[in-house]
Amino acid sequence: MARPRSRLNSSTEASEEICVANLSDYQAVVDIDNHVCHGLDRLPGQFSSYVDGPGVQGYTYKKGERIVGFVSALLMDGGLTLGSTAGRLAPDCRGSGMYGRFKRRLLEQYDREHPETLHYTITVDNTNNKAETDTRLLAKFARVLEKATKVVKLDVEALDNMSRQKPPGTSIRELSPSDVHAMMTRDPQHLRHLFPEGRILLRPKWLPFRIMAENTELVSDHNNVFVASEEKVSSEQKDPLFPGELLTCGGYYRCKRGICYNLDMFGTGSTQQVRAHVEWHVTRLAGVAEDCNAFVYIVYPQDLTKSMDEVTAGAPFQDSNIHYEKELVLETCLHSRDRKRSSTDIRHHACWRTTHPFTAITETDGPATSPSL
Structure with a gap:
C-alpha cells in the first residue's frame, strides 16, 4: 500500500x-x-x-x-x-x-x-569528479572500497560462440536462499577472501551492505541470484559454504535501451573461473532478453581486470560506448x-x-x- x-x-x-x-x-x-x-x-x-x-x-x-x-x-x-x-x-x-x-x-x-x-554512506562512479578532487568532500568522507566497472553490450545471437564445456576447476553452483542467509550470518573475518572490506556492494541498490543477518533481505532484493565457485583452492580456506574464492551476484531490470544485467563479482580466481561465472549469468540474461537490446554492467575487484578484459573480448560481447570505469564507496560518521x-x-x-x-x-x-x- x-x-x-x-x-x-x-x-x-x-x-x-x-x-x-x-x-x-x-x-x-x-x-x-x-x-x-x-x-x-x-x-x-x-x-x-x-x-x-x-x-x-x-x-x-x-x-x-x-x-x-x-x-x-x-x-x-x-x-x-x-x-x-x-x-x-x-x-x-x-x-x-x-x-x-x-x-x-x-x-x-x-x-x-x-x-x-x-553512519552515512554513498556510492559514486568515475563520472563524478568531486569524489576524487573535492577537498571538502574528502575531509568528511572516508573511502571504504573501490571496484572496477565495465559495461558491455551482449549480442544474444552470437551466444553460440561461447564455450559450453566447463574447463577443469570451474565448478560453480547457484546459492539457495538458506545459503545466502548463512553467508550473511557468517563471521565477516571468515569471508575476507570475498569481502575484504567487510561490505558487499550490490546493484541495483548501489549501496554497500555489512555482512550481518539484518541485511539478508536487502541483498536478496529483486531477482538477484548468487553463484559461487566450489573448487577448494587453498588449504587455509576454512569456510565450507565458500570453498572457492569467487562469488558473483546477478540481477536484471528493464530500461530505456532494453535490459540491463547487473553482474557483481567478489573475491578472486583464474581467467577460466571468471569466464565460467560470466557465461552462467549471460546465459541467464539471454533467457529474458528475447528480441531487445541487452547490456551487462559488471562490477569487479581491480585484480580481475586482466581476466575480465580477456573474457569480454569478442563475441558475444560488443563495445557499449559507455565508459564507466570504477565505483567508489564513501562513508562518514x-x-x-x-x-x-x-x-x-x-x-x-x-x-x-x-x-x-x-x-x-x-x-x-x-x-x-x-x-x-
Missing part, C-alpha cells in the same frame, strides 16, 4: 518543499530527466523498490507544483547506516544549490528521527548525536533551521543521477 503524502515547508524557500514519495509519483519522477545513465537508468523499471520496502523511503523535491528532484534513502545494517541512492534533479534546476538543500534537509531529518544511525533534538517532523508542517555537518558538502548540486553529493 502506498504511503500517504507528507510535506515539509522551508521558511527560507517558501516555494520549495519535500514530500514523501509514493507509487503515484512514478511518472513525475521519471520525467525529471529522461536522458540519464546512457539509457540504462534503473529507476523507471524499479521505481517501487525505491519508494517502498524494508527500510526504504523515497522523497520528492517540489518547486511550486512541479516535482524537480528525487532521492531514495535506505536504512540498512540493522539501522546503523543510512544510504542514499537514485538521486536526480531537473536540468533547469542545477547549479542553484537546490539539490544540496534537498539532501541536507533529509540528513537533518534522519539525524533527528534515528539517533541509533551512526553522523557526529551530531549530542545536538539538542528539535520537534521538527517530516509528517507535519515545520521549518528546518538547524545547521548540519554535511552542509559544506551538499551546498553544490550533483549531476543528474548523483546518489549523494
